[in-house]
Amino acid sequence: MLKRFIATVCCALVLSASALEVNTANEAELDGVRGLGPSSTERILKAREQGLFKDWADLMQRVKGIKPATAVRLSAAGLTVNQLPYTAPEAGAKAP
Numbered sequence: 001m002l003k004r005f006i007a008t009v010c011c012a013l014v015l016s017a018s019a020l021e022v023n024t025a026n027e028a029e030l031d032g033v034r035g036l037g038p039s040s041t042e043r044i045l046k047a048r049e050q051g052l053f054k055d056w057a058d059l060m061q062r063v064k065g066i067k068p069a070t071a072v073r074l075s076a077a078g079l080t081v082n083q084l085p086y087t088a089p090e091a092g093a094k095a096p
Contacts, residue, residue, distance in 0.1 A: 019078050019079075019080045019085075020032075020033060020078050020080065021080050021081075021082075021083060022044060022048075022053055022059060022079055022080065022081050023048065023053055023081065023082065027041055027045060030044060030045070033074060033078065034073075035070065035073045035074050035077055036074065036079075040065055040066070043063050043064055044059075044063050047059075047063050050062070053081050053082070054081075054082070055081055055082060056071055056075075056081050056084070056086045056087075058081075059071070059081050068086075068088060068089070071086040072086055072088060074086070
């Protein structure tokens with residue numbers, strides 16, 4: 001039990017050290033995320049001008065081209081929304 005707890009804490013520290021928050025990242029930082037290029041970075045920054053993203057569903061709704069599969073890849077590359085990685089909806093649940 002203790003080993004599992006320590007492993008979980010270590011994983012969380014690694015993820016938080018490499019995480020990039022979409023609501024605070026600048027253009028260069030977003031361009032550095034694997035899977036984001038200049039056009040998608042521009043769409044994110046433009047949408048963010050209207051207000052911070054509440055969650056991944058909000059990001060996917062407001063930024064053209066970011067769907068669940070893309071969100072999975074971006075999250076794996078370290079992108080977070082409000083410090084949270086993307087978690088795919090449960091099987092059978094309707095995707096945003």
